[in-house]
Amino acid sequence: MAVHNQILTAGQMRDAERKLIAAGISETELMDRAGRGVAEWIWRMAAGRSVTVLCGPGNNGGDGYVIAATLHTRGLPVKVIAPFAPATPPAKAARDTYRGPLAEKFEPASGATFVDCLFGSGLSRPIDNVLADAAAQLRAVHDIGVAVDLPSGIAADMGELLNDVAPYDATFALGAWKPAHWTGPGQDRMGKLRLIDIGIEPADSGTELVGTPIIEPPATGAHKYSRGLVAVVAGAMPGAALLSAQGAMGAGAGYVKLLAEHSHPAAPADLVLDEQSLEEALSDERIGAVLIGPGLGRDRKARARLADALDSRHRLVIDADALHLLGPETLATIDPACILLTPHDGELAALAKAFGAKGDTRLERARALSQQTGAAVLAKGCGTVLCADGRTGLFPPGSSWLSVAGSGDVLAGICAARMAGGASAYRAASKAVYLHHEAAELAGPSFSSSRLAAHVRRAMKQFL
Ligand SMILES: NC(=O)C1=CN([C@@H]2O[C@H](COP(=O)(O)OP(=O)(O)OC[C@H]3O[C@@H](n4cnc5c(N)ncnc54)[C@H](O)[C@@H]3O)[C@@H](O)[C@H]2O)[C@@H](O)CC1
Numbered sequence: 001m002a003v004h005n006q007i008l009t010a011g012q013m014r015d016a017e018r019k020l021i022a023a024g025i026s027e028t029e030l031m032d033r034a035g036r037g038v039a040e041w042i043w044r045m046a047a048g049r050s051v052t053v054l055c056g057p058g059n060n061g062g063d064g065y066v067i068a069a070t071l072h073t074r075g076l077p078v079k080v081i082a083p084f085a086p087a088t089p090p091a092k093a094a095r096d097t098y099r100g101p102l103a104e105k106f107e108p109a110s111g112a113t114f115v116d117c118l119f120g121s122g123l124s125r126p127i128d129n130v131l132a133d134a135a136a137q138l139r140a141v142h143d144i145g146v147a148v149d150l151p152s153g154i155a156a157d158m159g160e161l162l163n164d165v166a167p168y169d170a171t172f173a174l175g176a177w178k179p180a181h182w183t184g185p186g187q188d189r190m191g192k193l194r195l196i197d198i199g200i201e202p203a204d205s206g207t208e209l210v211g212t213p214i215i216e217p218p219a220t221g222a223h224k225y226s227r228g229l230v231a232v233v234a235g236a237m238p239g240a241a242l243l244s245a246q247g248a249m250g251a252g253a254g255y256v257k258l259l260a261e262h263s264h265p266a267a268p269a270d271l272v273l274d275e276q277s278l279e280e281a282l283s284d285e286r287i288g289a290v291l292i293g294p295g296l297g298r299d300r301k302a303r304a305r306l307a308d309a310l311d312s313r314h315r316l317v318i319d320a321d322a323l324h325l326l327g328p329e330t331l332a333t334i335d336p337a338c339i340l341l342t343p344h345d346g347e348l349a350a351l352a353k354a355f356g357a358k359g360d361t362r363l364e365r366a367r368a369l370s371q372q373t374g375a376a377v378l379a380k381g382c383g384t385v386l387c388a389d390g391r392t393g394l395f396p397p398g399s400s401w402l403s404v405a406g407s408g409d410v411l412a413g414i415c416a417a418r419m420a421g422g423a424s425a426y427r428a429a430s431k432a433v434y435l436h437h438e439a440a441e442l443a444g445p446s447f448s449s450s451r452l453a454a455h456v457r458r459a460m461k462q463f464l
């Protein structure tokens with residue numbers, strides 16, 4: 001059985017492979033499983049038309065020889081281009097099994113399907129430009145592009161693009177997902193993703209592809225406070241907080257209060273406005289979670305409101321403007337287990353700077369920030385990353401229509417609703433991301449953020 005939610009770095013993958021080898025499964029057998037598994041898919045995709053396989057020097061190239069040999073034996077027109085000699089024993093053995101045409105230099109080759117087996121998880125530096133250009137040209141002259149394990153030029157562990165990489169139609173992950181499949185700038189080059197089972201055992205790598213959540217309906221004896229009271233702190237631009245409040249109402253909160261100095265003309269009747277001083281409003285012990293940041297502003301008043309929220313000792317979702325006001329001193333006396341930070345990349349960069357969290361990619365920065373602060377970090381964007389308590393969660397992609405102003409405000413409100421119900425920040429944020437994605441599917445295409453918020457309620461149905 002393939003382990004569908006396990007995400008392994010290249011190093012963890014090598015360890016997992018060593019375990020199988022120690023248990024008596026040869027490297028050649030593993031390569032065979034990988035190559036044959038992919039060949040099965042390519043056989044269907046090629047539908048009798050020609051296939052060109054580009055093989056590199058390592059085991060990714062070895063997989064390519066197995067794919068080529070399997071398809072050639074079945075009678076498909078196959079050509080291998082191998083600008084390197086195979087350098088590993090299983091790759092050498094695999095090449096010996098291939099009896100079809102093989103070119104040892106790049107040469108023009110057109111055909112229906114191009115299979116990229118140049119480099120996989122062993123890529124350690126940018127590919128030489130001449131080689132990368134030749135691979136891109138091959139990709140361009142074939143109708144279908146298939147990448148084995150990873151498109152060559154994408155780093156497995158963080159998803160950085162080490163070269164310009166053309167988009168593929170499909171990528172076949174071998175044995176287990178790598179982080180690059182689900183986050184990082186290379187993610188949109190993968191096309192459809194499939195996992196090929198080669199017998200890798202389940203193990204806790206600390207990083208998972210977060211699975212579809214289950215949301216419990218309110219218990220029989222539930223009341224509005226047990227379901228969760230969300231307090232949304234409004235600021236300079238109350239419209240943003242209103243979007244968050246609507247997101248929270250749709251995501252199952254029993255009670256949502258807008259803590260604002262005055263009403264907003266667009267506020268729905270069922271949203272309770274609390275006009276007391278913020279300190280007083282936050283002294284309500286029944287509050288399950290406080291959301292602060294959307295539309296807060298960044299001036300002195302905003303800082304004072306953030307200080308009140310931090311002093312309140314409630315569970316906190318901190319988003320948008322409030323993220324720019326945080327620093328090590330502001331969080332010094334707070335229990336970080338109560339906090340979920342929800343930055344987009346710009347906010348993440350500012351936070352990373354403020355807290356000295358190092359990293360070049362969203363994944364590295366989010367992990368470092370969670371480690372430095374002790375808080376849960378939901379680093380959102382295409383390829384959202386969730387980090388808390390040393391764990392990392394990645395997600396299936398959401399609709400690109402989510403790239404609309406206010407969409408993050410809605411997400412923050414959903415997070416607060418799930419946290420107010422008592423879930424850990426990690427679980428609450430996991431559910432929130434799924435709800436946000438599902439609401440986008442239901443509202444799309446080209447929705448406004450208020451339409452998105454209005455669809456959160458219907459999105460719940462998918463997970464009950
Ligand atoms: N680990 C496993 O459990 C399995 C791995 N398999 C395959 O093995 C691949 C990993 O194999 P390898 O570790 O041999 O790595 P690769 O085949 O990805 O290539 C690494 C080789 O290329 C060299 N290299 C790295 N970057 C280069 C660059 N920019 N320019 C030129 N040379 C470069 C390395 O020194 C090494 O010799 C996986 O992606 C997968 O396709 C499969 O055969 C199945 C089992």
Ligand SMILES: Nc1ncnc2c1ncn2[C@@H]1O[C@H](COP(=O)(O)OP(=O)(O)O)[C@@H](O)[C@H]1O
Binds near residue numbers: 380383400407
């Ligand atoms: N291209 C994309 N694909 C998928 N999700 C996206 C994309 N762009 C943005 N999103 C999602 O939309 C939301 C945008 O949040 P944010 O940038 O904070 O917006 P705002 O500040 O306007 O509310 C995030 O949840 C993010 O993950």
Ligand SMILES: [K+]
Binds near residue numbers: 060116120147149
């Ligand atoms: K590859």
